[in-house]
Amino acid sequence: MTLNLRVMAPNRTVWTSEAQEIILSSNSGQIGILPNHAPLLTALDIGVMKVRIDSKWTAVALMGGFAQIENNQMTILVNEAEKASDIDPKEAQEAFDLAETSFNQAVGRKQTIEANLAFKRAKARLEAVNAKY
Template sequence: MLNLRVIAPNRIVWNSEVREIILSTNNGQMGILPNHAPLLTALDIGVMKIRIDERWSNMALMGGFATIDNNQITILVNEAEKSSEIDPEEAQETFQKAQANLTRAEGKRKTIEAHLAFKRAKARLEAINVTQE
């Protein structure tokens, strides 16, 4: 088993044992199983998949860092939301607005800001729409 802790600036989002996680890193997705080699990695905005027994749970992570050592995983994030905390209608509406803003963005700064807002909205929507078998 792995001991997973997800810490945001204002709260501990997750603190329990899990069987496996899949992280969205800056280099792509990475699966973590027990006895993984020690690691420090940057996290991208995306969905973390968490396997508890045979069930999977999803969490939208808004960037951060993960450390893995001796079956202890500590994830420090700017913001995180469990899929159960996300309102599907609000997430869909936010995604559509972010998508529209991205297509209308002009200038480098506005485009970067719109792209980040789009990635955050997409991660939240994916966290509630992703199903695991």
């Protein structure tokens, strides 16, 4: 038995496939989804979604959004998403280093919030591209 997965960003469909297992970051922590999961609607945090198709895992960096599952149909609506295979590892590391420096040097509430979001995005991209299974 499988799940039908669809990941959509505002300007494109990022991913459409069947999957045996999905792990993603919700606002309350990581959740795992298997076939015949109870209906669920949850907010997603910035983080990495892991998808198992047959015995192969694939990572996708998600930039926040919502996930709904019902009747083995999972729809994920995100602000933006990138498959790990589309991310340049060197660029992801450089972006992470820059975001970390900016976060550590942030002054004031607004700058700290903006730097934290940039750091979380860069961290998700780096974790996706470096995912080992």
